[in-house]
Amino acid sequence: MKRLISAVLLSAAVAMPTMAQKQKTLGNGYPFTQVPFTSVKISQNTFWGARLKAAREVTVPLAFSKCESEHRYKNFEMAAYTLQHPNHPGLETKEWDVSKFMGFSFDDTDVYKTIEGASYILQTYPNKKLKAYIDSVLDVVAAAQEPDGYLYTARTINPKHPHQWSGNKRWVKDEEASHELYNLGHMVDAACAHYQATGSTKFLNIAKRYADCVVKEVGPKPGQVTIVPGHQIAEMALARLYTLTGEKKYLDEAKYLLDYRGKTHIRNPYSQSQAPILEQKEAVGHAVRAGYMYAGIADVAALTKDSAYMKVIDRIFENIVGKKYYLTGGVGARHAGEAFGDNYELPNMTAYNETCAAISMVYLFERMFLLHGESKYIDCMERTLYNGVISGMSMDGGRFFYPNPLSSDGKYAFNADGNTTRQPWFGCACCPSNLCRFIPSVPGYLYGVKDNNIYVNLFAGNTSTIKVNGKDVVLEETTEYPWNGDIKIAVKKSGVKNANLLVRIPGWVRNQVVPSDLYKYSDAEKPAYSVTVNGKAVEADLDANKGYLPVKNIQKGDVIRIHFDMPVRTVVANGKVADDNGKVAVERGPLVYCAEAVDNQNEPVLRAVMAKKPAFSLVDNYSIENTETKGAPAFSVKAIQTSSQVLDQAADGTVSVKNQKLTLIPYYAWNHRGANQMNVWFYQNLNALDK
Incomplete structure (x- = not known):
């Protein structure tokens, strides 16, 4: 499946009919309606225009190329071959042992998420060649679908020797690791986006057949497998499919997947299955799974007018933004389990803050607005979007963070695969492919x-x-x-x-x-x-x-x-946040700022001390070289400068304090010049450094 992907995406745009004005769907049940991405054209040469351009010209082509080079398309081709030759000799060879060549049981979703991102791009940049390329990929995907609609290459390739996470038959390991329903969720989301952008039902029909298979086989009725997703997303995807098709069976299935959580054989906080959702009071466990589930609860609450569901999502929101929310809008304090921590557990250097988790918060916050119509939910969405999400993708669109810490010593390998810088891809590629689909969808949130x-x-x-x-x-x-x-x-x-x-x-x-009261401004500014x-x-x-x-x-x-007015502001955290005691952070408008050693004479910015009442100056068009990506151009930001003191300790143990001008840049722009110290929270008292 060798294709000239970049040439396809960068070729001249040509007219192509879309469903922007023709599509009629059911209401999604929310009192407020999101204006769809098909109705909003972001201007070029603007802040978000640049992000969309990077996604169109670099991120999506890169993701498609990785689907080729990392065996993603090949998985579908092998599954199709087995369906056409059910007893072929290869099934007994090591080459067809799925666990030997498929890294994760959810690898199929990289294809779905990339098509979703490309579909959003098609709406703004109609392109016959890109549409034809997606169609050719869908031919490969469709060929791997079993006669009853089941589409999960981790099993279909070799039913006797499937991926080690898949179990010996359908669904039995989904609550643990098979990700069959997770794959369904991303497929449905991508298919809905593809239909909205192109009017073609080609992908939608594939997704509906898999959804129909799930509706038939997974549920509480006799003869069905009574399980819920180990990794959520199918819930909100099925709700979306219902609003697109009007077929209530998809909404019923989404509600079942939520109603039975905490009632099946797997019950643990990691997958938010420790209790039925109506009894859950705080955000726990794997932050991405949690965010997707909470968004799904909101969708089903809106569509069914279930007041109990609405109360659940209200108190979960309050717990997140009141006790488990980073200043950058990220969530997920712990590397262990990629999880939320305890209340007020918000470490900086070891913060996980997975990029996918930030994206899930955008989904949640938007839905909270659609339920209640209050600006506070958009305030949170804006914070997460401008800081916790776009920090995960380099300015050129070709390198990615998995976690997003709030401080770095330049040595701690916080990123997936043990790295201290953004990477061009990961073995577990959920964050790059998630950014691939999310960034082009931003117009729909305005x-x-x-x-x-x-x-x-x-x-x-x-x-x-x-x-x-x-x-x-x-x-x-x-x-x-x-x-x-x-x-x-x-x-x-x-x-x-x-x-x-x-x-x-x-x-x-x-x-x-x-x-x-998790954070408050500590200055006297009154914008x-x-x-x-x-x-x-x-x-x-x-x-x-x-x-x-x-x-x-x-x-x-x-x-x-x-x-x-956009004055520079200083922020302090609630005293219960241990890592931020005695420290201050800097913001301007929606942007959180940080200091990198590379902008500060390579001084240890982790030990920089800011004045009690700092004075700030702005630096327009501050240039940042993008040395991490060969050939990538420099980019400009509005930087902030202030006076500070730096406490340093020499090799002989001598401690010195010196005055130092501190330069800060937007948090999303850090780490474009290699691994070095970075800091968001600064001491305001030299004595605090001794603690």
Whole structure:
């Protein structure tokens, strides 16, 4: 399956029909509606335009190439061969022993996630060659599907000698390691995205056949296997499939997979199966599995109007952002089990903060907004997106973090495969392929709608066509956010009477770091904001409007201008967070900042001490060389500088203190120049260094 992948993706865009305006689906049950990715065009040469460009030109082509070089396509081809030749002699040879060549039982999902990301790209950059390439991959995938719809190459390749995690028959090991239902979840998500972007049912039909197989074989009825996923994601995928097709059996299956958690033979916190979900009170266990499950609970709660489910997800959210949430928006304190820690257990150097877990939090926070319509959920989503997610992918789009710590000594091998820098791929490639699918979907998170209200949730240059009461409202937004707080929204079309624009006033403007007492600002800054329509100021009670400022009755030709002050802020953590006692962190707008030794004369930034009342200056167009990727261009950020002291200890034991200008860069931009010290939380007292 040798193909010119990069040439396909980078070839000139050509017109191709999409389902952007034609597709009709059921409501997803949420009171608020997410404006779909098919309706939002991110502007080029903007902050998010650059991220999407890197995904389109580098990340997705890389992922497709890895599907070839790392045996992912070959797995489907081998499964197809076995289906066509069920007793072929190769089944008794070592070459066909699945555990000998398949690294993980979920390797199939790398193909699905890459197709999902490419499908989102197709919406913005229609490309016949890319569509044809995906179709050719789907031919390979379809050939590996068993007659009843089952599609899991880890078993089908060699039923007598399947992958060691797969068990001796279908489903029996899914609660432990087989990932059969996890594979289903990523397949369904990718198939729905492919259909939305292209209008083709080719992948959707494959996914529906596997989902139908699961509906038939997995459940509480006689003759079914009563298990739940060991690794969640099928729950929210099946809910999505229901809203796309209207077939209630998929929603029923999603609810079953949640209702029976904690009631089957595997019961442990690692997979959030220690108790039935209605009894769960805090986020525990593997952070990615947890995040996917919590998002699935929200989906099913919305679709079924189950108030008990809603109470569960509300208290889980409060536990996360109140006690288990990193300043960078990441989750998962422990390398052991890639898991949440105890309440207030938030170490910095040994933080796991898996990139996939940050992505799962974006899914959760968006759903919490769709349930409640409150800006605090988008505040959390923005924090996670600008810090915990995009730190996982290099600026060129070709190197990746698995964990995302908040400090580094340049030696501790925090990354998967024992590395201290971003890597071009991993044996367990869930994070690169997850970024591959997630980054191109970002346009779908900018806006929300309820009745005649359009919610401006995230700020980015874009042109969007938004359905309000069945009619189009076209908005054109220009901004350099997050580098400054000036945003212009021009109403290009509005055929809707009494349409309103609700502008989110971010928590960081309203002096709230997160919607809890986990962090607070420690300076005396009081950022101001303003919103005008055609030059006239608009004011409103933000608390009464859940953190939004309503701009009422927008008309074609209106120009809304938004300004947020963006002072540099200092943040302290709740005293119960042991690792952050006596320390301060630095933010500006939605961005968390860090210091790297490479920007600070290679001084030990882990032992830098910031003044009690630091003064900050901004450095525009601060250039960062990308030495980790050969040939990658430098990129610019807005840096921050302040005075500090550095405590150093010589080889002979002599301790010295010297004044040092401290340069900080956005956290997402660190580690582009090799392994070196990095720090987010700084001492404010020399005596604290002795502790």
